[in-house]
Structure formats: structure tokens, C-alpha cells
Amino acid sequence: MLDMELIRKDREAVATALAKRLDPAEVDQALDEIQRLDQERRALITEIDAERQRRKADARAYAEAKRAGREPEAVAPEAGRRQLSDLESELDEVQGRLRTAMSELPNLPADDILPGGKEANRVVKTFGEPPVIEKVRDHVELSRALGLVDYERGVKLGGSGFWIYTGVGARLEWALLNYFIDQHIRAGYEFLLPPHLLLDSAGFAAGQFPKFYDDVYHLDAASAPRGQFLLPTSETAILGAYQDEILDTTKLPLKAFAYTPCYRRESAGSHSDERGTVRGHQFNKVEIFQFTLPEQADAALEEMLAHAESLVEGLGLHYQRTLLSAGDASASMKKTLDIEVWMPSTGKYKEVSSVSWAGDYQARRAAIRYREPGGKQTRFVHTLNGSALATSRLFPAILEQYQQADGSVLIPEVLRDRMGTDRLTPR
Template sequence: MLDMELIRKDREAVATALAKRLDPAEVNRALDEIQRLDQERRALITEIDAERQRRKSDARAYAAAKRAGSAPEVSAPEAERKQLAELESQLDEVQSRLRDQMSELPNLPADDVLPGGKEANRVVKTFGEPPAIEKVRDHVELSRSLGLVDYERGVKLGGSGFWIYTGQGARLEWALVNWFIDRHIAAGYEFLLPPHLLLDSVGFAAGQFPKFYDDVYHLDRESAPRGQFLLPTAETALLGTYQDEILDATKLPLKTFAYTPCYRRESAGSHSDERGTVRGHQFNKVEIFQFTLPEQADAALEEMLAHAESLVEGLGLHYQRSLLSAGDASAGMKKTLDIEVWMPSTGKYKEVSSVSWAGDYQARRAAIRYREPGGKQTRFVHTLNGSALATSRLFPAILEQFQQPDGSVLVPEVLRDRVGTDRLTPLR
């Protein structure tokens, strides 16, 4: 959520930044309505405060008159009590409408983020070279020939968009998850295993609701009167863990991570380059997260990027880093950089990690603050998150980039002890 004070003081700058993401006319309409509601709210607060002050003054005068023996034997008129209640009710309604309007505004993109959609994304780093493969097999063919994934029985169990890792495929998937966990712990991140069912208030705090409310799986209201949903990413849970808390400034940055499956309603396997495990309704991901002081955020973003990239490099995969445009990044993020691995079968790169800086946007929604030692005022923390990493896309990238002419696939050296072999071979 944006800072209302910033809108009051520098509406033009806010409008210019939001125009990177939204139509300028739409931005101005939204800001007009927000400022109108803000003015109405402030006027009502002034009126209510004046009415309360008048009542206090009348009460003091009445008490003094009573002590002097001249107070009338009457109470405050019922109409006056009703008027204050009506004003307070109006204020509640205006504040609710203002909160709804503010919650729908996206974050302000960072200065170096370009306007536009995917066409405006910029590749800012490349690691390695695409492997030279004479006859490329795609990861679906390789998974089947090597006995790593059972797509048909996955559909039988869960429907379209689900699969089962089998045999050495299950070992490879789990080896990735455990290697990531070990690397994050070594980098100073605290390991959390959060619930997979979260309250709707947590989705709002993360900035996913209300805009992306329909993208996740919800429990029915009879089963979950407070509203619950299956988490689409551990980012949501890691942020919500510290909702409504004041953090110790001396302990920032606070670095946490979690492993969870991710559950999403998005269209699975609808494009030829998103077959197999590239996109589905349930996939595994390890997520890193940081809560920082505002002045620590730039360094934290670079550290998280370097850490996530070290994992892809450790696996020996060719990848690129892209700075996303304002229109292609998540609405709640100021800045997002994607780490994208090369998929030989399609000649395209696929994102395996998004490392993002939210500024204080999420912290305002979640009421996560810090207080300087000895200080009284609190300020909002900055939050950053990063996939480290999404295994459902690394898995096919490993199969395709390390495939051999005889149909086998080399296992990345860092995973061989965990998988129990240095090569995956076709079933006989």
C-alpha cells in the first residue's frame, strides 16, 4: 500500500510513476477519488474532534454549575448523542472506502524500471553458453524414457496440471530441495516450515488480494468462516509470519526462508513450451525473504540476486538475468529481476527465480515496523523476496541441458551424492 502522505505532498510524482504500469487517465481517476475520500475523512475527523471537545467543555461547565448548586436537572439531548454516532459511522464508511481504493493501487516502480510489458524487459547478465546438442530431446520425452515423471497417473490423481515424480526423478527433485536448504542455512537464512493454509488477511498483507484473489484455491466459507486459501508461494507465509509486529532494528536485516509446495489455479500446460512440469497447479519451491531497514534494501537485493544465481551456477546451467518492466513485474513490487534458464528444446529462457524488492508497500499492508534503539516513533521495514529456487523448471532444464547422445542425462556434480548416481539412464 502506498503512503497517503506522499500522495498529498507529491501527487504528480506518484502519478508519473504509476503511469509506468497503468493508463494515465486511469491513474488520475484513481488518485482523484483517493484524494476526495482523504479530504472527506479529514473533514469528518475535524468535525468529530470538535464535537467531542464541545461535549467535554459542556460537561465541565455542567459539573461546575452543579457544584455551585445551579445546574439544571437535565441530561444531554438524545439528538446530540445520535449526531456523534452518525458522524463516527460516516467516518468508518469513508475510511473503509479509502482503504479499498488504496489497496488497489500498485507499487511505485523504481526509477530504473522501464514502462511497458514483456517487450520492455532487459537482459542485464548472461552466464555461460547454450550447450551444443546435435539432436535435442525435450524434457517430457526424457522424463518418460528415464522413468522420472509419471504424467498420466498424476492426471489420474489430481486432474490436468498434476504429475508424479517417480524413482530417480523423485530423488532428483528432493536432492534439489535439500541442496537449496543447506545453501540457504549456510548463507545465514533461518529455516521455517509454515502452514500451507493461510488466512485471507495474510493474502491481503502480501499484496496478492484483492487483485489476484481468484488465482488461488480457497476453502468454502462454511469450512473457513475467516477465509482461508492454499498458499501460492511461501513468500505469502514468510511475510505474514511477522504481521502486526515491531521488529528490533538492531536485528535487521532479518533473513528467513521456507520450503513449500505452491498451489495455483493458473492455466497449466496451455502452451507448447510449458509442457511437462514447466507449469502446473502444484509445484515445489524454496523461497528466501528479507526484512530490512530502508537503507539496507539495495544491498539486500544484490545479495539475494547473487545468492540465487550461485545456485544456478552451482548446477552448471546456462542462464540469463532480466530486469522486468513495470508492466511485467508483480503489482506489489518496486523492482523485479528474473533468473531465466535456457531450454534447448524451445530455444527460449524460462524463469526459475524472481528476486524482488517491495519497498515498504507490503509492510504498510501488514503493519510490520521497526523502532530505532531509544526511539519512540516506528517506521515501516522494507521487504524483499526471491525464489531460490523453483524446482519444476530447474528439473526440465537439467534434463535438457545435460542430455547425452545415448539418451542418458548427467546429474549435476553437486547433486550426485544425494541422487546416488552421476548419470540417469534410459529404462530397459
């Protein structure tokens, strides 16, 4: 959520930044409504304060008259004067509308972020070279030949967009997850295993609700009267775990990571380059997260990027780093960089990690603050998150980049001890 004070003081700067993401006319309309509601809210607060002061004055006059043995004078109501309860009810309604309007605004993109959509994304780093493969087979064909994934039984169990890792394929998936977990612990991140069912308040705090409310799986109202949903990423859980807290500055940056399956309603496997496990309704991901002081955020972003990339480099995979444009990044983020692995069968790169800086946008929604030592005022922390990493695309990238002419697939060196072999061979 944006800072209302910033909108009051420098609406033009806010409008210019939001125009990188939204139509300028839409931005002006939204800001007009927000400022109108803000003025109405402040006018009501002034009127309520005045009414409370009048009531206090009347009460003092009544008490003084009683003490003096006089009959208190009856106070005649002023013409047009509204009841305090009516004013407070109206204020609640206006504040609710203002909160909704503010919650629908996206974050302000960082200064170095370009406007536009995917066409404005910029590749800023490349690691390695695409492997030379004489006859490329895609990961679906390789998975079937090697007995790693059962797509048909996955559909039988869950419907379209689900699969089952089987045998050595399940071991490869688990080896990847354990490799990530070990590296995060070495890097100083605390390991969390959060609930998969979260309250709606966590979705709002992360900035996923209300805009992307329909993109996740919700429990029905009878089962979850407070509102619950299956988490789409453990970013939502890590952030939500610290809602309404004041963090100790001596412990910042606070670094945590979590493993969870991720559950999403988005269309699965609808494009030829998204077959197999590339896109589905349930996939495994390890997520890293940091809560920082504002002045620590730049260094944290670089550290998280380097850490996520070291995992892909450790696997020996060719990838690129892309700086996303304002229109292609998550609405909650000021800045996002994607790590994208090469998929030989399609000749395209697929994102396996997004490392993002939210500034204080999520912290405002979640009321996560810090207080300087000896100070009284609290300020909002900055939050950063990164996939480290999503396995459902790394799995196919390993199969495709490491495939051999004899039909086997080499195992990345960092996984060989966990797998007990250096290659996968056809059954």
C-alpha cells in the same frame, strides 16, 4: 500500500511513477477518488473531534453547576448537528472505502524501471553458453524414457496440471530441494516450514489480495469463516508471520527461507513450451526473504540475486538475468529481476527465480515496523523476496541441458553425492 502523505504532498510524482504501469487516465481517476475520500475522512475526523469537545464542555458545565448547587441548564441541540454515533459510523464507511481504493494501487516502480510490458524487459547478464546438442529431446520425452515423472497418473489423481515424480525422479526433485536448503543455511537464512493454509489477511499483506484473489484456491466460507486459502508461494507465509510486529533493529536484516509446495489456479500446460512440469497447479519451491532497514535494501537485493544465481551456476546451467519492466513485474514490487534458464527444446528461456524489492509497500499493508534505538516513532521496514529456487522448471532444464546422445542424462556434480550416481540411464 502507498504512503497517503506522499500522495498529498507530491501527487504529480506518484502519478508519473504509476503511469509506468497503468493508463494515465486510470491513474488520475484513482488518485482523484483517493484524495476525495481522504478529504472527506479528515473533515469527518474534525467534525467528530469538535463534537467530542462540545460534549466534554457540556459535561464540565453540568458538573460545575451541580457542585455550585445550581440546576444545570438544558443544552439545546444546534440546528443540523449530527449524532456522534452517526458521524463515527460514516467515518468507518469512508475509511473502509479509502483503504480499498489505496489497496488497489500498485507499488511505485523504482527509477531505473522502464514502462511497458514484456517487450521492455532487459537482459542484463548471461552465464555460460547454450549446450550444443545434435538431436534435442524435450524433458517430457526424457522423463518418460528415464522413468522420472508419471504424468498420466498425476492427471488421474488431481486432474490437468498435476504430475507424480517417481523413483529416481522423486529422488532428483528431493536432491534439488536439499541442495537449496543447505546453501541457504550456510548463507545465514533461518529455515521455516510454515502452514500451507493461510488466513486471508496474509494474502492482503503480501499484496496478492484483492487484485489476484481469484488466482488461488480458497476454502469455502463454512469451512473457513475467517477466510483461508492455499498459499501460492511461501513469500506470503514468511511475510504474514511477522504481521503487526515491531522488529528489533539489531536483528535487521532478518533473513528467512521456507520450503513449501505452491498452489495456483493459473492455466497449466496451455502452450507448447509449457508442457510437462513447466507450469502446473502444484509445484515445489524454496523461497528466501529479507526484512531490512530502508538503507539496507539495495545491498540486500544484490546479495539475494548473487545467492540465487550461485545455485543455478552450481548446477552448471546456462541462464540469463532479466530486469523486468514496470508492466511485467508483480504489482507489489518496486523492482524485479528474473533468473531464466535455457530450454534447448524450445529455444527459449524460462524463469526459475524472481528476486524482488517491495520497498515499504508490503510492510505498510502488514504493519511491520522498526523503532530506532532510543526513539519513539516507528517506521516501516523494507521487504525483499526471491525464489531460490522453483524446481518444476529446473528439473526439465537439467534434463534438457545435460542430455547425452545415448539417451542418458548427466547429473550436475553438486547433486551426485545425494543421488549416488553421475547419470540417469533409460530403463
